[in-house]
Amino acid sequence: MFWTIGWQSSTRNTIQYLRNHPALKFHQNWCGLSMSKPRIAVIGAGLIGLSAAVCISETIPTCSVTIISDEFTPNTTSDVAAGMLIPHTYPGTPIYQQKQWFKETFDYLFAINNSSEAPSAGISLVSGWQIFKTSSSAELPFWSDIVLGFRAMTEMELKKFPQYRFGQAFTTLKCDCPSYLLWLEKRLKGNGGEVHAKRIANLWDLQNNYDIVVNCTGIGSRQLIGDLKIYPVRGQVLKVHAPWLNHFIRDGDGLSYIYPGIHNVTLGGTREKGSWNLSPDPNISKDIFDKCCALEPSLQKAQDIKVRVGLRPSRLAVRLQKEILVQGEKKLPVVHNYGHGSGGFSMHWGTAKEAARLVGECIATLQDSLSKAKL
C-alpha cells in the first residue's frame, strides 16, 4: 500500500470516517486525502498500452502509472505489424477525428525521426508507392496532406509495375517493433512508471490498488469486458532479410505489401475477418511470398524468412471513452482505449493523448467529489 508511511491513528480514523460517510462511499477504493498521487493502471503492453502510459506519465506527472499485461514485446499484436504510418479508415469514427489523431501521431514521430533518438526508437522515414490495378479505386485519402510529398505516380514510374494502371507516391514514417515498444517502456520507467507481468481476468481485481484503469487490451477486450463489437481480423505476414530494399510498395487492395524496416522487411498479407487462428498457414506464406515477388522480383533473394500471425483488434470505431464501472457501492473509473484494427500505429499517439486527457478528467472528477466531501 502506498500510504502506509507516516500514518497516525488520527489520520487512520479520519480516513475511516470518510470511507463510511454516505456521501463518500464513492471513494472506498482510494486512500490519499487529496488524491495527490492518483494511481493509474494501464492494462495491455502493446503499442496502445505503452503509448497511453507514456503519455499519461508525461502529461500528468503527479500520478503513478503501472502497466499490467500478460504479453510483452515481441509477443504482442503490435510486434507482428509492420508499423507503417498509412492509416485505415474507421467507418464509425468521424474523419476529422481520424485526421487529427493521425496528424498528432505523424508530427510526434517526425520529431523523433529528426533526432538522435530515431535508431533506438526504431523510427525511419521511408518513401514508396501505393499502386492500383483499376483507376477508379484511387481516391484522394484523408491523410494525403499529412504524409510528405503525396502525388500521383508518373507514367515512367508505373512501368515498374506492369499490371498496375495508377499509383500514388509519398514519404511516410515507420515504427519498428520491438525497438519502438522497448523505447516506450524505457521512457515510461524513466518517468517513474512500472511494468507488471500479470493476466487480469476482471477489472475489479485492480480496484484495491488503483484509482483509474486504462483499458488497452485490444482484442482481449472481447473477453475481458465482454465487448462483442470487437472482432479479430487475422493477418499473416513474413518478415525477411532484404537490406537492399528501401521503398515500400503497397497494392491498393491492402492485401499485398512490402514494407522495409530497419532490420527486416515485412511482406503481407491477409485480412481474415473473424478468424482467431494464431497458427501460421504455409499455403498463405507461399501465396504472400509469390505475390510480393511479382511486385518486387529481387525479393527472390531474400533470406531468413520468418512467419508471424496477429489478430487485428477490429471495430467499426475506436473505443476511446470514459466509463464508470459500478458494483454495489463500489465505483471504478475506466478509460477505454482499444479497437484500433489495422490503424494502430497510424493513430496511436493521437489516441494516447486523448486517453491521457480522459484520465485527467477522471482525476478531476474524483478530486472534485473529494473536495465536496470536505465541505
Place this chain on the structure above:
Amino acid sequence: MRVAVIGAGVIGLSTALCIHDQYHAIVPALEIEVYADRYTPHTTSDGAAGLWQPYLDDKGNIQETLWNKETFDYLLGHLRSPEAEEMGLFPMSGYNLFTQPVPDPSWKNIVLGFRKLTPKELELFPGYSYGWFNTALMLEGKSYLPWLTKRLQQRGVKFFQKKIRSFGELLAEGADIIINCTGVRAGELQPDPELQPGRGQIIKVLAPWVKHFIITHDTESGIYNSPYVIPGSKLVTLGGIFQLGNWNEENSPRDHKTIWERCCQLLPSLQKAKAVDEWSGLRPVRHRVRLERETIHHGLSKSEVIHNYGHGGFGLTIHWGCAMATARLFGSILQEKKLARPPQSHL
C-alpha cells in the same frame, strides 16, 4: 584481332563487355584482354557510393547528358531482372538540398518522379530552404565490377595484373587496338594537363534506418564539397570532400572530422551510427570526358587507341553511354580496316 583494354574500373570492364557483345560474332578471332594494376575491390569505382546522379550543371555538354540518359535507361531496364541484386542495382529515392532556389538540372526528366520539396519536407533539413526529390538508381561498384568480371570471363576475356607503362608496350606484344580506360592515372600513359585528381574521402557506417540519399549543395564550395549521405545495400556512405589536385590516397583525420560532424549535423540520427570503414579515392576530373580515337605511331606501324577516361565523380552514372560510344568508335575503326561487316546500328 587483339584488343587490349587498359583499366579494370567500371569504365574498362563495361567497355570490354560492350565491345565483346557487339562484335564477337562478326569479327573473326576477336580476343579481348584486360590489363590493370588494380582490380575490384581496389579500384576507384569500388569506393564510390554508386548513386546515379550527374553534376547539377552539364555546362552545355549535351553529349554527356545523352550518355547519362542512356546509362539510366539501360540500368532501369535491368531493374526487374533476376540479375539486379547480383549487379548491385536497386532504386533509391532522396533529397538534393540547397540554400537558395536553383534551376532544374539537365537530368530532371531522366530520373523518376522529379519534383521540388514541400515546406514540410524542408523541415527535415534545417538550414536548407530549397530542394528536389526524385527516385534514381544505385549501382554499387563492389557488386557491379565482379558481375562484369564474371560475364567477361564467361566470354573468354583474359585478365592480366600488370601496370602498363606505355601504349608501345602493348603494341609490341601484338595488340591491334587499345582502349584506354585508365581513369585518373591516364596522364602516366600520355600527359593530359586537363586531367586532375578530385580527391574524395568517405566513411561507411552502419545505419539501416537511413533509406534516402541526401546530397547538400553549396555553390561556393563546389560539387561534393558539401555533406552527403548515401545508403547502400548494407552500409551508408558519408562524404563531402572534393579536393582538386590532391593525389593523396591516405585517409585524413581532418577530413574524417569534417565529414562526420557535417553529416551528423545534417542527419542527427547518424550520431548513433557505427563507423565500419573509411576510404579515400581520386575522381578522374576533366572538364569533359575524353572519348575519342587517336592514331599512335609505333616504329613504322600505327595503331588506334580509343580514349575513354575523365569521368570525374559521375563514372557509374555515365558508364554505359560511354561504353556504347566507345564501341561505335571501335566499329568505325574496323570498317576502315575492312575487318568486319558493318556493325548493326545500336542506339
